Amino acid sequence: MSGQAEHDEHQLPSPLHTFLQRLYRDPRYLLIGKAERFGRPRVAFIEACTILSSTGEVRGQALLNHEYFLEGRPDGERPHGEASLLDYFLSFHGEETRHLDDDDLIALRDESWQHYVRRNFAFQLGSYALARDDAEHNLAIVSLAEHSDAPEDLRWSFLRWWPWIARDRAIAQALWDLQHGDPEHAATELYRARRAIEQFGRRHAEQYGREETEGESLTATMCQHLDALTALLRQHLDLPACLEEQLDSAAARDDQAEVARLRAELVRRAMEEPT
Numbered sequence: 001m002s003g004q005a006e007h008d009e010h011q012l013p014s015p016l017h018t019f020l021q022r023l024y025r026d027p028r029y030l031l032i033g034k035a036e037r038f039g040r041p042r043v044a045f046i047e048a049c050t051i052l053s054s055t056g057e058v059r060g061q062a063l064l065n066h067e068y069f070l071e072g073r074p075d076g077e078r079p080h081g082e083a084s085l086l087d088y089f090l091s092f093h094g095e096e097t098r099h100l101d102d103d104d105l106i107a108l109r110d111e112s113w114q115h116y117v118r119r120n121f122a123f124q125l126g127s128y129a130l131a132r133d134d135a136e137h138n139l140a141i142v143s144l145a146e147h148s149d150a151p152e153d154l155r156w157s158f159l160r161w162w163p164w165i166a167r168d169r170a171i172a173q174a175l176w177d178l179q180h181g182d183p184e185h186a187a188t189e190l191y192r193a194r195r196a197i198e199q200f201g202r203r204h205a206e207q208y209g210r211e212e213t214e215g216e217s218l219t220a221t222m223c224q225h226l227d228a229l230t231a232l233l234r235q236h237l238d239l240p241a242c243l244e245e246q247l248d249s250a251a252a253r254d255d256q257a258e259v260a261r262l263r264a265e266l267v268r269r270a271m272e273e274p275t
Contacts, residue, residue, distance in 0.1 A: 011126075013236040016229075023225065024123035031121050034070070041070040043121050068121070070130065074114040085111045086141050100148040108145065109158075112138045119168060128176040135169035156207055160218070163197040167222040170194075171229060178237060186233070187242035194226045195244075243269070 012020070032044040044067050051059040068074035073084045082088040085107055089100070100108070115134040122131035142165065145158035170193030177186035201208065201219030208217045233239035241249075243266055250258035 016232050016236055019229065019232055020123055024120045026117070026120050029117055029120065031124050034125065035067065037067075042067045043070055043118065043125070045117075045121065068114065068118050070118075070127075073111065074118045079107070079111075084137070086137060086144065089144055090140075098147060098149050100145065100150050102154075105145065105150060105154055105158075108141050112141045112158075119172075123168075123172070128172045128179065132169055132172035132176060135165050135172060138165045139169060159204075160207065160211070163200055163219045163222040166193055166197055166200075167225060170226070174229075174233075178233070178239075183237070183239055184242060187230075187240050188244060190226055190230050190233075190239075191242050191245045194223050194230075197222050197226070 028048050030046040030048070032046065035042045035044050044065070047064045047066055049062045049064055051062055053059050069076045073079075079085040080088045082091060089104075089108075115137050119131050119134035119138075122128070122134060139162070142158045142162050146155050148155065170189045174186035174189045177183070177189065197219050201217060201223075204219075205217075208219065230239065243262055247259060247262040247266065250262060
């Protein structure tokens with residue numbers, strides 16, 4: 001988990017702050033704030049739980065106080081002595097990494113949910129490196145489930161959320177880049193994520209089509225969110241158009257001279273990047 005100091009999210013222009021608060025405020029969880037106990041930083045929050053009778057009738061609601069650690073696994077547990085359940089499964093080699101039974105998948109889903117909840121809080125707190133790390137953790141869980149020997153429907157129950165997590169990872173990285181003076185990389189992250197999510201949606205259109213009974217698909221919604229954020233960042237923080245976006249635009253116009261120039265520039269920058 002990154003230990004880098006984070007900027008205060010309230011430094012963002014008000015429209016951006018409002019957009020992020022709307023996007024990352026889950027009504028089931030109310031953020032209280034950061035705390036520190038025994039030298040370990042935590043985030044305190046309240047969870048709203050619905051109380052059901054034995055026959056499934058709603059009896060009321062309860063508000064539960066919780067805390068998550070801001071480093072390592074949110075609940076502080078070390079499954080099988082590893083930093084996370086994901087780390088435990090990735091510690092295997094060969095075909096063993098591909099076998100996941102129902103109990104394994106349930107436990108992985110629980111761990112991914114913890115990282116989802118903390119990721120939302122990280123965005124609200126402006127801790128974008130933490131939000132990025134939590135998103136990358138869950139992307140790795142999705143990949144683990146996807147390449148396991150679990151039945152197809154169970155693998156899809158993880159994979160279907162890839163666009164949501166990919167959106168969050170890109171937004172977190174882009175906001176971190178902007179905080180650290182790299183708007184070009186921020187623009188590239190957002191553009192690549194949108195393109196990848198769009199391609200993912202086309203590739204899995206049949207599976208989403210069986211689930212989406214009305215309204216737009218998950219992938220379309222995630223692309224809309226990225227478009228809205230990109231527009232706000234261009235309006236308020238002068239986010240540039242990245243080279244890849246410019247290249248695609250030039251190709252769409254059939255401007256071959258501009259395409260050649262931009263491709264040469266992309267190659268030049270790639271060769272200058274540290275390995």
